[in-house]
Amino acid sequence: MQEIIHHTNPPGTPPRKGGLQAVGIFVFALVLxxxxxxxxxxSWILGIPAAGLFTWFSLTQAESNYRIRFRALPAFLVYFLSQSVLTGLDVAKRALHPEREINPGFCTYPARLPPGxxxxxxxxxxxxxxxxLSWSLVDGVHKVHLLSGxxxxxxxxxxxESRVGKxxxxDLPEEMM
Amino acid sequence: MPPPALLYALAGIWISVIGLRSVLVEEHFFRKIVASNIFGSGVFLVLVALARRAPEGPPDPVPQGMVLTGIVVAVSATALMLALLGHLHDLEKPDNQEDPS
Amino acid sequence: MMIILDLLSILLICLGLFFFFASAVGLLRFPDTLCRMHALAKADNLALGCVILGAMYQQDDPLVIGKLFLIWAVTLLSSATGGFLLAQRIRRKFLAREGEV
Amino acid sequence: MTTGLVFDAVLAFSLVVLAIITLRQRTPGEAVVQLMIFGLLLALSWLRVDATDLALTEAAIGSGVTGALLLAALRRTGFGKPFPSAVSAWLRYPVTIGCALLGVVLSLVVMHTWDSPAGLTDLAYAHLKESGTQNPVTAVILNYRSIDTLLEIGVLLVAALSVYTLSGPASGTPVKPPGPIFRFYMRIMTPIFWLVVPYMVWVGGRAPGGAFQAGALLSGLGALTLLGPSPWPLRLKRRVVRWGLTLGFSLFLAAAAWMWQYGNLLAYPPDQAKNWILLIEIACTLSIGISLTIMFAGCAGWLHEDPKRAS
Structure with a gap:
């Protein structure tokens, strides 16, 4: 397993449950x-209690060591959407092609990202x-099903993986060692 | 041209008739439970379609309320039937027969 | 302006329907369950995204647009998780057949 | 107009075909999956006859919860065994002919009486202002005919208690805990469920939605929580759960008794109706959710044991 550079919150430290975070989640719930x-x-008669429930259930979970960086979100969304389109086109092409371009197989990929x-x-x-297609994750090894290897x-x-890490x-290097 | 709701009412009648036949004829309890669900769904479809008899304006909320109540009662009945079925299954299991409880 | 938006929305919804169709064809044509799940998990997500994007152009209210987006996000997460759980079950059966467990 | 009619005809026809297909499946598992598909298409057809409230309920309860209950029961009694063949022909043919006759008679009755004046629509809408809600279906079930709904919540409670009593000690096979992906899903979805359930309750006063739909959602969360190691484990034998189970019925009953002073059972004074309906809806949502979760656990045989014990 490669070394991972942690900016904040290395695994094992208890989750930060500061008041600021609670307020942030509460406001997010109100927006929802x-x-x-x-x-x-x-509607706020029910909305404020509901947002309270949302906040409580968000904060009282065991393993919230890793939080999403909002600054990294736009770039990730762009990547996500472009990949979605490519993937959909790929599957549609394979499904509609007269000769099925399918040669199923499997591969394994050791996870470099921390658990959680x-x-x-x-x-x-x-x-x-x-x-x-991800089809199992046991002991940090992803098993992946391939439509055609x-x-x-x-x-x-x-x-x-490095995109998800960001x-x-x-920080993860973009290629495997 | 028939009104669309009439089509659904007729479909509902035939669905419930098919379900009723299976409830009466089938031997396997699980299949009877599935069939009774279909029977009930057909009856609901008839009622919902009847609520839409007037071609314009809002639908009649009274049959709709009845169906809403009916769906929940139907799921309770299904759960009760399934619990009885499970109990029967436990009793029939050979290793459970000497169990005093 | 309205016409352009309408056209765009029709185009996106038709595109979405095309992907739904492709995913259904894949579901029928692909050789085994895992391959079929590729069709379901991927083409369906894109199809739903297209339909929702098309529907968004018909809305003036930003809150409704937000709601549509939330629907898509929750569906994405649910279908990815559901697909994974299904794949896991297939894998367990597969391993049980191989005699490894 | 014509396109819509073609769609309606195709949908109505495929509903009948799906019902037949469902009943002809060879194994119980296949029958359940077909039944769920049938339920979803049925919900679609109810959208076509302007019953959005019902379509939501049918999709959530009629298809989702019923399917989950059937699958849970199959887990306990065995999936793959094909059905034994039906009973002997001498019973089958008379019953089939009788049912077909019944269908013909009913169809003729419906077609002949179709144009007779429709029921209570005008009356229901005339009093909508005083009913304390803007959704006519909610007005019917929680104001005009609230006595029916009170009894229905009673039925639900009795059914849940019966399932509770019937499920013997430790009969179900324990569930294998799902992995980190499912836990991730639950971590994100549990707070969202707790936001959406109150939303469903609130929206029932204005638009399609209400206690039944919200209760079904809550039971969905309950069933998911029972399936795997959640950060918030659900112990159905805890006292607070049992209080929640009876809350809806007792509050409804208390409301009925309180209304007695105005001369009629469950006739809310128009100025209080809104608050009573909201209060009763919240309590009923909790009770319906817990009842359906108990039914799910009971059908799977998990009520009286720790479901998280891995085999």
Whole structure:
């Protein structure tokens, strides 16, 4: 496993439960409530308790060591959306092509991201790349199902992993050692 | 041209008739439970379609309220039937027969 | 201006329908369950994204647009997780058949 | 107009075909999956006849919760075994013919009475202002006919208690804990559920939604929590859960008793109706959610043991 440079919050430290964070989550919940209910001011009778519940359930979870950097979010979203389009086109092409271009296979990929949210998000994102589907994650090893194997797949996974890492403020090299 | 709601009412009648037949004919309890769910869904579809008999204006909320109540009662009944089925299954298991409880 | 928005919205929704169709075809044509899940997990997400993007152009209210976006985000997460759990179950069955467990 | 009619015809026809397909499946597991698909298409057809409230409930409860209950029960009694063949032909043919006759008679009745004056729409809308809600369906179930709903919550409570009593000690096979991906999902979704459930309750006063839909959502969260190691484990035998189970019915009953002083059971004075309805909806949401979760756990055989014990 490669060395990971932690900007803040190395794993093992208890999650930060500062008042500032609680206020941030509460405001976020209020925004969500507002989006859902619209402009009726009487909705706050239920909205404020609901936002309180949201905050409480967000804060009282065991493993919140890693938090998303909002500065990294736009770049990640752009990458995510462009990959989604490529992936959808890829699958549609394979599905509609008269001769099925399918040659299923498997590969394994040792995780470099730390356990918890980063690793789980990465596993979910693997299913987003063209031709790959995450199908198990045991002891830090991702098993990936390939619609048709090609040699560059590990490099692509490494790029994706470093993108996910950046979202959590973790630096990973873009290629495997 | 028939009104769309009439089509759904007729479909609902035939769905419930099919479900009723299976409830009566099938031997396997689990299949009877599935069939009774289909039977109920057909009846609900008839009621919901009848609520839309007037071609314009809002639909009649009273049958709709009845169906809303009915859906929840139907799921309670299904749960009760399934619990009984599970209990029956436990009783029939050979290793549970000497269990005094 | 309205016409351009309408056209764009029609175009996006048709694109979404095309991807739904492709995913359904993939579901029927792909050889095994894991391959079929590729079709479901990927083309469907893009299709839903296109349809929602198309629907957004029909809305003036920014809150409704936000709501549509939330629907897409929650569906994405749920379908990715559901797909993973399904794949895990297939893997367990696969391993059990191989006799490794 | 014509396009809509073609769509309606295709949908109505495929509903009948799906019902037949569902009942002809070879194994229980396949039948359940077909039933869930049937439920979703049924919900779609209810959107076509302007019953959005019901479509939501059918998708959540009729398809989702019922399917989950059936699958949970199958987990306990065995998935793959094909159904045994049906009973002998001498019973099958008369029943089939009788049912077909019944269908023909009912169809003729519906077609002949179709244009007769429609029911209570005008009356229901005339009093909507005093009912304390803007959603006519909510007005029917929680004001005009609230006595029905009171009894219905009673039925739900009795059914949950029966399931509670029936599920024997430690009969279900324990569940294998799902991995980190599922935990990640639960970490994100649990707070969202707790925001969306109150939203469903609140929106029921204005637009489609309400206690039943919200309760179904809550039970979805309950079932997900039972499935895997959640940061917030759910112990259904805790006292607070049992209080929550009975809260809806008791509050509803208390409201009925309180209304007695105005001369009628559950006839709210118009100025108080809004608050009573909101209060009853919140309590009923909790109770419906807990009842359905208990039913799920009972059907899977997890009620009286720790479901997280891995095999």
């Amino acid at each position: 409530w507002k989006i859902c209910t619209g402009y009726d001011p009487s 949210s980063p690793r789980a998000l990465f596993a979910n994102m693997i299913s987003l790349l063209p031709g790959t 090609h040699p560059m797949i590990l490099e692509e996974l490494a790029i994706l 979202l959590f403020g973790l």
